[in-house]
Amino acid sequence: MKPNIKYTSAISVALLLSFFIPWISWRFLKFSGYDLPPVINSIYTTGRLTIDGIPIISMAYLLYLIPFLCVLSIIRDLTGLRLVPVTSEFIAGLVLGGVFYYYIDNVGNNFLYSLSIGYYLTIISSVLGLVFSVIQRNLKVQSY
Numbered sequence: 009m010k011p012n013i014k015y016t017s018a019i020s021v022a023l024l025l026s027f028f029i030p031w032i033s034w035r036f037l038k039f040s041g042y043d044l045p046p047v048i049n050s051i052y053t054t055g056r057l058t059i060d061g062i063p064i065i066s067m068a069y070l071l072y073l074i075p076f077l078c079v080l081s082i083i084r085d086l087t088g089l090r091l092v093p094v095t096s097e098f099i100a101g102l103v104l105g106g107v108f109y110y111y112i113d114n115v116g117n118n119f120l121y122s123l124s125i126g127y128y129l130t131i132i133s134s135v136l137g138l139v140f141s142v143i144q145r146n147l148k149v150q151s152y
Contacts (some may be wrong), residue, residue: 014085014140014144015140015144016081016085016094016137016140016141016144017081017082017085017086019098019133019136019137019140020078020081020082020085020097020137021078021082022129022133023074023078023097023098023101023129023130023133023134023137024074024075024078024079024082025129026041026126026129026130026133027040027041027042027074027075027078027126027130028040028041028042028075028126029041029124029125029126029129030124030125030126031044031108031123031124031126031127031130032044032112032119032122032123032124032127033122033124034119034122038124040126041071041074041075041126041127041130042072042075044068044071044108045068045069045071045072048068048111049068049069067107068111070104070107071104071108073100073104074097074100074101074104074130077092077096077097077100078097080092080096080097081094081096081097094141094144094145095137095138095141097134097137098133098134098135098137098138098141099134099138100134101130101131101133101134101137102131102134102135102138105127105130105131105134108127109123
């Protein structure tokens with residue numbers, strides 16, 4: 009099967025890389041998207057999935073969906089296997105980026121100024137990915 013490399017493939021790679029670039033730069037501390045779930049888990053006790061009052065997993069660990077879906081999407085584009093929908097990693101990036109912003113906003117306004125380039129690249133890549141996937145879908149429909 010011929011690889012189907014598109015603009016969304018390149019944006020998926022950018023989104024994957026942005027996850028490992030610092031999202032928060034606060035004084036001498038820098039945390040990438042990869043570093044954040046354990047940090048958020050230690051700060052917050054809310055937002056955890058529980059069974060009978062016993063915490064099972066922090067919702068912050070859902071941030072790991074971003075690189076996971078990016079890898080599946082890149083594999084989909086290279087092999088042609090339909091592992092995930094085209095926009096899944098971009099929607100995850102926007103939704104989870106918004107949830108992260110909400111958590112940071114609740115900590116205080118000083119932390120909003122701590123958001124770093126990795127966070128902004130995640131949001132920008134997610135928006136661009138959604139826009140390009142809609143454009144590619146419309147071009148595909150028009151070519152039929």
